[in-house]
Amino acid sequence: MAVGKEILDTLHSLVDQEITLMHICGTHEAAIARAGLRSVLPSNLKIVMGPGCPVCITPQGEIDAALDLVEKGCIVATYGDLLRVPGSKGSLESSGGDVRVVQGVHKAVEIARNEPGRDVVFISVGFETTAPTVAAAILANPPENFSILSCHRLVPPAMAWLLEQGEASLQGFILPGHVCTVMGYEEYERFPVPQVVAGFEPEDILLGLVMAVQQIREGVHRVDNAYPRAVSREGNVKAKRLMYEVFEPFDVEWRGFPVIPKSGLRLKPEFAGYDAQEKYGIEIRHVDKHSACICDKVLRGVARPSDCRLFGKVCTPRTPVGPCMVSHEGACKIWHLYESKRA
Incomplete structure (x- = not known):
C-alpha cells in the first residue's frame, strides 16, 4: 500500500489542469470502483468509461x-x-x-x-x-x-470514432490490458493522444494515470506500457x-x-x-432505441450511470433495462455494486 500512496502523491503533484482520460475495459472500471480510486484522485482528473464491455456494446x-x-x-x-x-x-x-x-x-x-x-x-x-x-x-x-x-x-476502430467525434473531450486513453496482452499495442500508436497500457491492481491503474498525465504535461503523445509483465508491443503473434x-x-x-x-x-x-x-438465414437488423436507458451515453463516456433517471430505481441488477446493468463488466452494474454505496 505504501507504493500506492507514493504513486498517488506523485499523481496529485502532477495534475494542475482539467484532464479527462478514458479507459476501454470493463475490468478496469470494476477495479477502479472496487478500490474507490475516484474518491482519492485529484478533483480535476476525471476518468470516464468507454465501450469496454463486450456484452454491453452488443446491439x-x-x-x-x-x-x-x-x-x-x-x-x-x-x-x-x-x-x-x-x-x-x-x-x-x-x-x-x-x-x-x-x-x-x-x-x-x-x-x-x-x-x-x-x-x-x-x-x-x-x-x-x-x-x-x-x-x-x-x-x-x-x-x-x-x-x-x-x-x-x-477496439481501435471504436477509439478512432470517439476521437473523431470529440464529444467526451478526451486528453488520452488507458488502454485495455487484456486486449493488449493478445494484440500488443502497435496498432494504437497511430492515435495522436497520450495512451498507457495498464494492469488491473490499484497500483497498476494509478501508475498508468501518472504516465498519461506526464505525457500531457510534456505535450507529447505515445503509447507507454505500464503492464510489461503481461503486455509486449507485438502481443501474442500466434493468437x-x-x-x-x-x-x-x-x-x-x-x-x-x-x-x-x-x-x-x-x-x-x-x-x-x-x-x-x-x-x-438469420438477419441482424438495426433496432431503434425506445427506452429512457442511457447506456449509449455511458458507453461513449459522456454520462455516468448515476446520471440515468432509471439507475437504481426501475433499472437494477435484478430488473435490468439496459445491458450495462447486466454484465459484470457493465458500468451500471459495477456502480450499483460499489459507487452507489459510497454516495
Whole structure:
C-alpha cells in the first residue's frame, strides 16, 4: 500500500489542469470502483468509461438474432452475462428455449459432439481477447452441427470514432490490458493522444494515470506500457495469426454507436459452414432505441450511470433495462455494486 500512496502523491503533484482520460475495459472500471480510486484522485482528473464491455456494446439486433436461433430449435450456448440482456422480444433467459451457459467456445463444441442430432450455436461475443480461442476452435474442425453467431468487435476502430467525434473531450486513453496482452499495442500508436497500457491492481491503474498525465504535461503523445509483465508491443503473434486466419474485419454497428468501419469480425467465406447467419438465414437488423436507458451515453463516456433517471430505481441488477446493468463488466452494474454505496 505504501507504493500506492507514493504513486498517488506523485499523481496529485502532477495534475494542475482539467484532464479527462478514458479507459476501454470493463475490468478496469470494476477495479477502479472496487478500490474507490475516484474518491482519492485529484478533483480535476476525471476518468470516464468507454465501450469496454463486450456484452454491453452488443446491439439489440444481435440479441434478436440469437432469439431467432432459439425459435428455430437450436441449442444456444452463451456466456452467462448475455442471458439477461434485453432484446425486442425478451431475453435469452426468458425465451423458453434450450439456452445453455458455457465458459467458452470449447464447451459449446463439446455439446455439439455429445448431441449430434441437435444444432448448436455459440453466441460468440468479445473483443480481440476471446476471438483467437474461437478461431482455434473453428480450425480444429468442429462437428457440422456446430456454428457461431459472430458478435466480435475490435477496439481501435471504436477509439478512432470517439476521437473523431470529440464529444467526451478526451486528453488520452488507458488502454485495455487484456486486449493488449493478445494484440500488443502497435496498432494504437497511430492515435495522436497520450495512451498507457495498464494492469488491473490499484497500483497498476494509478501508475498508468501518472504516465498519461506526464505525457500531457510534456505535450507529447505515445503509447507507454505500464503492464510489461503481461503486455509486449507485438502481443501474442500466434493468437493474432489464428484470429485473422479465420476472421476478417467488416463494418458493424455497436450499441450506442453508429456503424463503425472495420470494427467487427466475421468468418471468412471458407468457414461459412460455421456461420450461423448463413446457415440459418438469420438477419441482424438495426433496432431503434425506445427506452429512457442511457447506456449509449455511458458507453461513449459522456454520462455516468448515476446520471440515468432509471439507475437504481426501475433499472437494477435484478430488473435490468439496459445491458450495462447486466454484465459484470457493465458500468451500471459495477456502480450499483460499489459507487452507489459510497454516495
